[in-house]
Amino acid sequence: MINLKNLTITETRKKLDAKEFSVVDLVSAYLDEIKNKNFELNAYLEIYDDVLTQAKMADEKIIKGESYPLLGIPFAIKDNILFEGHRVSAGSKILENYIAVYDSTVVKELKKQGAILIGRTNMDEFAMGSSTQTSAFGVSRNPYDISRVPGGSSGGSAIAVAGNMALVSLGTDTCGSVRQPASFCGLVGLKPTYGAISRNGIIAMGNSLDQVSPFGKNVYDVEIVFNALSKYDPMDSTSVDDAKRKEFSSKLKTSIAFKIGVPWHLFEKGVDFEVMNNFKESIKKFKDSGCEIVDIKLPYSKYSLEAYYIIMPAEVSTNLSRFDGMRYGFSEKGENLREIYMKSRGKGFGKEVRRRILLGTYVLSHGYYDAYYNRAIKIREKIKEEIIEVFKDVDFIATPTTPTSAFKLGEKLNDPVAMYLCDIFAAPANLAGIPAIALPSGKDKKGLPLSIQFMAPHFCENSLFEIGKKFENFLK
């Protein structure tokens, strides 16, 4: 019997190479877990029918003596990551039967490195949400308490790992969509620097904000996945070349005693009492170990979420205009072209998607463009500026990952703004393009996971892994 609960990528590599179990054994164990749990939790929308074939091929390589980090490692991938020949639907009816006609770069890489792709995971429709309740294919549930949400939009990928139905998983993070579910499900979640991991073959939501982001049970697993996928891709025009990356990361000062900046003024209110206490305790652990805690001010970052809810819908309204019932996807019959567009999109898109497309159309329309969109992008520039400036003084910015622990299913559904506020600490990193990591930091009185977030300068993921491992040691 394979103990899936305590497996890490390193452990798994050791055991696979020592032939303690085979990839087929390992994958079969996950498939059993999935059979037992997936119906209730709804992590996976589909288990790919070629999983055991993939596993057999990996076993053949291992028998030949091949060994590299991801060979035979089972992954779950979010339903917006293209895998050629397989369904991909972004959690939406409008793509319910769509089959990917090419591999996303990340899938190509995972295949090349021998990883096993188990299936596609549930998500808020087109990544719009913070609870995985807006999917056209049912809600997903938190494995810690099935009456609660797993977070979103990458809820399914979080549940897959937290529920031992995959060893690691990929989601996407546009404004916390991996960090927030990581927080709610007790996992490590990393949003990389914008431009670090290729967006080629990722169904776009906000393309100046999106990043493929890994989930893992510990920092080292996330580090391994990040290193495997973080590389220049000529197919993604926003992918940063290797020379530039080195330029950024070389500016990082290596120190034993980190300087951690905390923007206390950003969470004077709105944060749950237990979350706040847990955050203060975590910060104290760093202080006691010799780190300097600096009170920093980020005046423009106070408006991150408002700026985000103008910029993102604007980008969404453009990105989703391709779903028109013409070339692929859900298509309603109509008398003329206009009718086909209107009916296909009206019927194919869910409520939240329609809301955001119309909001985006509004902020980009004549007469409102200057008041909303133009100002929002200027504020975004200021947010980026003040964060870069503050990193001259401190090595990290720390905040709670989310203002609360996992809330109940059904809560906040009728109040869009209340739902949006879940991502209040996530927004600055996506707007500025900097990397951010969510780390499990304890549990609240209800036994629900709590989490702390660290942000670092562009391309300084290594320092996030360093501080993450340091924190894991504190909690041992």
Place this chain on the structure above:
Amino acid sequence: MDIKDVENLAELAKIDLNKDEKEQILKDMENILKYVKIIENIKIEQTNPKYNLYNIWREDKIEPIEFSKDSIIRQFPDSQDGFLKVKKIL
């Protein structure tokens, strides 16, 4: 904002909405706009963005790209002789 505004936006975005949906969207949008409205009034100091931009245009070289033409055509809602068939425009 009023219903007429929602209808104009729905026409621009080509999304069919029934009467109830329009009313719900009107209410939702008013709420969201009330939240983001603060952006209109924030004093923004002069931005002097130091853009780290560089040109990534490449030469127009033809390179083989793998994709399945078949799988694309198979997913056309309507097709004829391997072409996508659409409604008359003119």
